[in-house]
Amino acid sequence: MRADHEGEPIALWLNSIGIAAFVLRYRVAPYQYPCALKDVQRAVRYVRHFANDYGINGSKIGVLGFSAGGHLTTTIGTHYDSGNPDAEDPIDRESCRPEAIIPCYPVVTLKPPFTHEGSRMNLLGVESDPVMVDALSNESQVTPDTPPTFLWHTADDEAVPVENAILFASALSKNKVPFELHVYEKGRHGLGLAEEDSHVATWTSLCGTWLERQQF
Incomplete structure (x- = not known):
């Protein structure tokens, strides 16, 4: 995520509803898989290990990300260990499974016709290994143990098709994982807090209510 748009402002919004937040600056191109996944796994372990020092609940850690960061969010939600x-x-002894994930207009699948080609190329290179494409098409990696999920997208997103969020929500439903999906009729890709669009901006209040229901 962009720290000045989908990073610090999101952290400050979470702070405003009583939730501690950390902004992860993970490795992107030219670094490829599994660098970003290792970064977010380490981040979850780190926050869990030092939770008492931060005065937070180490058993309630969520991960939120936008677009390609949304892919990383669904990846940590489906590729974790205890x-x-x-x-x-001692940090590596901690679980990296989050208790909730919040993918926002996320890249989820790496398969055509709904993937974002640039994200797939940045993650796996120009010649993507089909095995890795399958492994990181996260709609196919959902299990009943996948964390509860809040998703939102816009129906006319021209960069990352809304089918990405719908595919993930469908997989969550099939596995009986609690989830909430909001699809807005209109809105460009990359809205972040969506302060310029009063309709889409409701995602924060909806998400805040959902997080409260998840006991965050």
Whole structure:
């Protein structure tokens, strides 16, 4: 996510509703998979390990991301582990499974016709390994243990088709994972808090209510 648009302003909004927030600056191109995934896994472990020092609940960690960051959000929601109990570094002993994920106008699938080609190329290179394309098409990686999810998208998004969010929501439904999906009729890609669009801007209040219901 862009720190000046989809980073710090989002953290400040979360702060305004009583939720502590951290902005992750993860590795992007020229770095490729699994760098970004390792970064977010480490971030979740780190926050969980030092939760008492920060005065926060280490059993209530969520991950929120936009667009390609939304793909990373659905990736950590489907590619996590319980930690390595034998690790020398105590942080690596922590689970990296979040308790909630919030993908916003996310890239979810790496398969045509609905993927965002630039995101797939940045993640896996020009010649993408079909095995990795399958593994990182996160709609196919959902299980009943996938964290509760809040998704939103706009129906006329020309950059990342709304089918990405719908595919993920469908997979959550099939696996009986609690989720909430909001699709707005109109709105360009990359709206962030959507302060310029009063209709789409309602996503923050809806998400805040959902987070409260998840006991965040």
